Each structure stands twice: as structure tokens, then as C-alpha cells.
Amino acid sequence: MRPLILAFLGICCLAAHVVEGVGSEVPDKSICVSLTTQRLPVNRIKTYTIKEGSMKAVIFITKRGLKVCADPQAKWVKAAVKSVDSKSKTKSNLLQTKPTGAQHSTNTAVTLTG
Template identity: 40%
Template sequence: MQVSASLLCLMLTAAAVSVQVLAQADMKDTNETPLACCLTLTHRKIPLNYLKGYELTSDKCPLTAVIFKTRRNIQICADPTKKWVQHAMVYLNDLKT
């Protein structure tokens, strides 16, 4: 019972943050890096000063998403069609140059 209560708490916490990243590590005999896929997308705008980078999910993933990486190394999945996401991507690209 306590294991399922802990599991439920963990799942609710993940849902509250609205972010899940799934790493697929089933590429045994290849030199490819594992795919990072998003299961859910955040609806909250992330302040630009929290972000340090991003990557796009593979076309093999079930959801098209942008995975932002925060300064605290937290990965947050977002909808690439949202204006704030596109603005954040441009902002991060400008930081690199």
C-alpha cells in the first residue's frame, strides 16, 4: 500500500509540473544517442532567464516538442507552435552567437 501511495505521489508531482521526458535506451548496437521524447507539454510560460538551451524532439517521437533545459538542468517540454516557445528559441540562439 505504501509503495502505491508513493508512486501516486510521484505521478501527481510529475503531472503538476506537466513535464515528462522519456529517454529511449533500446539502441544497443548503434552509436546513436538515445531519443528524448516528451509525453506531455507544459502550458506555463518559462522565464527566459531560467533557460540555458533547447533541443527538438525526433520525428520518431509521438509528440512534436521543444525540450528546454533550465540552468538547474531540468528538462521541460513545450509546444513549438506557441509564440513564447518560438521567442525563447530565438533568444537562446542569439545567446550562442
């Protein structure tokens, strides 16, 4: 009887631990503790964010998902930010100017009678 009660209590404790963990994830907060001085190839950068606070930083997010903190005052960082911005503007412009099916002209004549 005791081993059964002990097993039941063990399962209850395990279940309580698992249920407590669900939904309690802390959102990923990017905190830079150091800044890289090594240049990051622009073709590997997917996007970036700018973090203010005790340590100002540009956080580059690579195509593989790696986050790299860099000094926002460095020349290579400014150039990389400009490059990423221009790439995103180019993609945005291409998406906006691409005609959709509703925008194609047709040669069908419509006659209205009234």
C-alpha cells in the same frame, strides 16, 4: 560447511548482478508525454533540443538541468528559442573576436639578413 557454501553462492549472485548492470545504462532518451503551457523564464533556459515523432516538442533544458517539454508552435516557445539562439551567437562572436596572445601586435623590430 553449508553456511559457507550458501554465503559463497550469495556473493557470486550479488557480483553477477552488479557486473551485469555496469555498462548497460540506456542513454537518456527524452520523451515528452505532455507539453507545458506555462511560460518558462528565458533567463533560466540553458539550451534546448527539438524532438520530432509522434509528439513534436521543444525540450528546454534549464540551468539546473530540468527538462521541460513545450509546444513548438506556441508564440512564447518561438520567442524563447530565438532568444537562446541569439545569446549563443553573441557568445560565439565574442569568443571569435577576442584576440589571443598570438594576435597581439608587438613593437619588436626584426631584421632579416641574407
